[in-house]
Amino acid sequence: MTVRISPDPAVRPDGQVGQDGRVREIADLEELVELSGDDLLCRWAAQGLDGRSRGWATDDGAGIAIATPALATKDRIAVHGSLAGAASLLPLVMAEVGDSFRPFGERRLIRGLSDMVELDDARGLRVAGEFGWMDRADPLDDEVSDAHWLHPEDDAAIDELIAAGNPDSYAKPGDSAVERWAGIRDDHDRLIAVAALAWSAPDIGFIAGVTVHPDVRGNGLSERVCRLIAGESLRERGAVGLMVDEPNPAAVRTYRKLGFDYRELAAAELA
The missing domain is CATH 3.40.630.30 (Gcn5-related N-acetyltransferase (GNAT))
Incomplete structure (x- = not known):
């Protein structure tokens, strides 16, 4: 699949993008899951790579981005991996999908991207909000809910x-x-x-x-x-996941009782 990121002149017919050809679009969900280390947040953002969502990765797998429109009401780009890998990938993906998409991911990664990423038009990113992601991938106990x-x-x-x-x-x-x-x-x-x-x-x-x-x-x-x-x-x-506002320690405690693990996330927007 060819990635069309205009006005970058280095779009290659093998689906790789950029001056050094380090970025490619991922059309196979299993490959994306493997590259992410079976990260549940990435699996959720991918939505099965159902045609609405699209995924990209650097050739070395150091950075992953998944763009999905209207995901929990917002156009979102999940970013995953090292800061260097994500920073080389994100501007290309944002140029492809448009300004309505907001990057989100691990808080330290988003903060780092906000400090160092600059788009072709000289705009940068800023942290727009901080929240939590909680998930679980093993069966619950046998307690029956009255819901x-x-x-x-x-x-x-x-x-x-x-x-x-x-x-x-x-x-x-x-x-x-x-x-x-x-x-x-x-x-x-x-x-x-x-x-x-x-x-x-x-x-x-x-x-x-x-x-x-x-x-x-x-x-x-x-x-x-x-x-x-x-x-x-x-x-x-x-598997199951959810987002939780911050600060909301009562909600975090509730979901921990259900065995959910907690991760600090953030979202960015164009500065």
Whole structure:
């Protein structure tokens, strides 16, 4: 596959790009997973390399970039690898996919890229936000969640709960990226906690829209509703992940109880 990064004159017919031909597009998911060291964040960003997402790597595998539009509502470029490798790759990828895409990845890597990357038009990058990524790839214990799967007729109640407890949620009822909602009701049949399975890849589920009604926070409802989604994702896809805002130590503690590992991430934008 030829990579077209204009106005770089050194596009080569073998799919390599750049003055020294060090960059190539990756069309095979297995190769991308291998180059990333089976990194779950990269697997999620790749979305199965389904035609919407695209991946690139330096020839030595020191840098990887995966561009996916509308991933958790934003056009994103996941970057992975060494600072030198990512820095040589990222400007070419950004020129290819356009200004709407924001690089994100390990916090130290994004900070380093923000300090050293300059695009052809002399613009640079700056850190736009810092957050966390949490994931798990081994089965959950046998504890059963009291959450249940919701149905389209529950959308109005989900909307009402999100408006009350998490109005900035990326996941909303009716969004085509949302596969299913899980929820918990109280003794009066009132919906008091929800979470969505959304923006998932074929090989990793993604949890979004975790919301608990303000009146009942602190009772472990987030863990219980996420347990249902995490368990299904692990059984059917083999892995599960989510993003967590910072600072939000309570959320991190909740997901650690489910056995999720935590990583510091950041996103960058054009300065």
